Amino acid sequence: MSLIGYSPFDRSILQAFDQMLNEYNLPQRSLLPYWRNISDENSLKLGSSLGEIQNTPEKFSVSVDVSHFKPDEVNVNLSGNELTIEGNHEEKNDRHGTIQRSFVRKFILPEDSNLESLRSSLSDNGHLTIEAPKKTQAVTQSRTIPITRG
Numbered sequence: 348m349s350l351i352g353y354s355p356f357d358r359s360i361l362q363a364f365d366q367m368l369n370e371y372n373l374p375q376r377s378l379l380p381y382w383r384n385i386s387d388e389n390s391l392k393l394g395s396s397l398g399e400i401q402n403t404p405e406k407f408s409v410s411v412d413v414s415h416f417k418p419d420e421v422n423v424n425l426s427g428n429e430l431t432i433e434g435n436h437e438e439k440n441d442r443h444g445t446i447q448r449s450f451v452r453k454f455i456l457p458e459d460s461n462l463e464s465l466r467s468s469l470s471d472n473g474h475l476t477i478e479a480p481k482k483t484q485a486v487t488q489s490r491t492i493p494i495t496r497g
Contacts, residue, residue, distance in 0.1 A: 398410060398412075398452060402457060405480065406478050406481060407460050407478070407479045408476060408477065408478040409432075409452075409477045410475065411432055411452060411474070411475050413434050413469070413473055413474070413475045414472065415434075415436075415448055415473075416434040416436055416448070416473075418469055420434055420435055420436045421433070421469070422434075423467050423477060425456075425465060428455060428456040428457075428458070428460070428462065429453060429454070429455055429456070430455075430456055430465075430477065431451065431452070431453050432451070432477070433452075434448070434450050435449040435450075436448055436449070456479055457481075459482050460479040460480075461479055461481060461482045464480050465477065465478070465479045466478055466479075
């Protein structure tokens with residue numbers, strides 16, 4: 348099973364199916380699920396909707412687009428080393444009718460993350476960034492510390 352809209356095998360089957368529908372003057376794509384209509388250039392952009400994750404030796408960070416939510420509709424919680432980001436707004440009216448949005452994203456923070464120094468920030472364009480610096484490594488080798496005057 349594929350998480351993206353197309354595989355090369357799917358594409359050849361869809362082309363044959365489209366040809367068959369054309370021969371009988373049937374509406375194309377109306378019998379297929381909506382996710383099959385993903386364009387080729389957008390078929391691999393799944394990650395941008397899930398959030399950008401960075402895990403470097405210095406820090407662990409997550410950036411999620413929450414631009415459809417007001418700041419008071421977004422919550423960030425930490426339970427143990429499980430980070431949970433939630434967004435929810437009640438049903439609202441818009442020009443097309445009503446809409447309700449919600450999401451939950453969970454991340455397991457690496458064991459070497461400094462959970463006490465976890466911080467979050469929300470940019471003006473609606474990107475929530477959560478960062479946890481890594482714990483400093485214990486000094487395993489002894490060394491001489493020079494004494495300076497001054």
